[in-house]
Amino acid sequence: MTSEAASLRAYLVDDELLAIERLQRMLAAFPEIEIAGTATDPAEAVATLNDSHSKPIDVLFLDIQMPGLNGFELLSRLNVQPFVIFTTAYDQHALRAFETNAIDYLLKPIEPEQLKRALHKLGRLRPVVKPDWQQNPALPQLLQELTASLREGHTTYPNRIASRVGERISFLPLDDVTHFIAQDKLTFAVVAGRRHCVDQTIVDLERRLDPAKFLRVHRSVLVNVDWIHEVNSWFAGKVVLTLKDVQHTQLTVARDRVRTLKDRLGI
Template identity: 90%
Template structure:
């Protein structure tokens, strides 16, 4: 797939050189993309991007959680706001990223099809005059607020999760998610019996969601303990959960997860 635009100048910022190297290799598959520069030091990136003698860039691939300056703080110091594609290992940061009207976000490790999707979206938007938000005088203040929130570290666990259908992104309150399930190499958040595709694996979700709220009961299932209605023990030691949803969803519990489940529920 080719990006539907002329050559795009990209600048990559990530405090991990290996992450930059991998992204460069992936971008090499898109001849329309020209790498204008890279930086592992956010402060140096600010200096290069603000250099009046430097050519302007079309898109900034930007990590969020970095030492010194995080991604939001870096943006707040730029003289001109470019199109931004955030790269992050944490979904809660991706949610904050969209408050800046970013083009897209890519969860690490970046998948080739996710990168292609972001570039396709950029290729369609780039010929258009830069949207108003890029000159919005309120943007610097928003970026400062996001920076302060990130530094305070209050939101250790997210309370929403992003779900994507094509290029449409919606945000699901985690309180409403009864469980997550993996099937056919995809992961779904289930709300009121309806499945919503998410860009994370069950393993990643287990590591990023509040462990007091979400419990892995199977290699392909993560349950919201607040939605558990019954725990049923069947023959041969098999345990099945029944949820409080209208569908009375039943989820099997792996044998090696039964003890953890019972300890969590105090039974």
């Protein structure tokens, strides 16, 4: 960020306390960011942000899927619209989110490089954006539409995946896939220890599949959490998963993914 963008006041809203704590730790690496407050209750966040005695914030890190008020409803109740960086495990609202005052869209679990990119983008825009940009008269209607869409719609995820071998295409039930692994520029779905080539990258699969079921534990590995049998901590902080398959497959967890894995498994 430029010096002009120094001392940005940020407010964090997410109904998961662990997600807020993780984001706080990541933001600590950016001295230009001052965390003005956090909230796990969206209604509490609205009250705080609308308090006329409170100093305005510069950027709002906001989850979309929350009980009570979702992220779009929260925005619709703010007296002044701040810059927004959405943080969520679901990407189906990404394009519409950019039509609001969103600076960026960070898919959970947030990667350090994603966060750095978003903050740099904020640093570029903030000094030059006109004040009335944040008071778009069409914004309230858009937020109402987004809220209605979020409440009425139900995210659907595929229950099988295609595997191609030459001209032959077979379909694999995702419940049977223990994990996906990327190797030699190819991606494989593993079923009963056997690898099946799929036409999607690990990144594509992470965004397409149910995030409650499939978790990325390494840049080249996406695991089906239902198949995890054991989590073993080895020397030097190394964490290894053992799966329930016949082969008792072991998968190494990247250091920056350990916390997310433990949060997901509740350990």
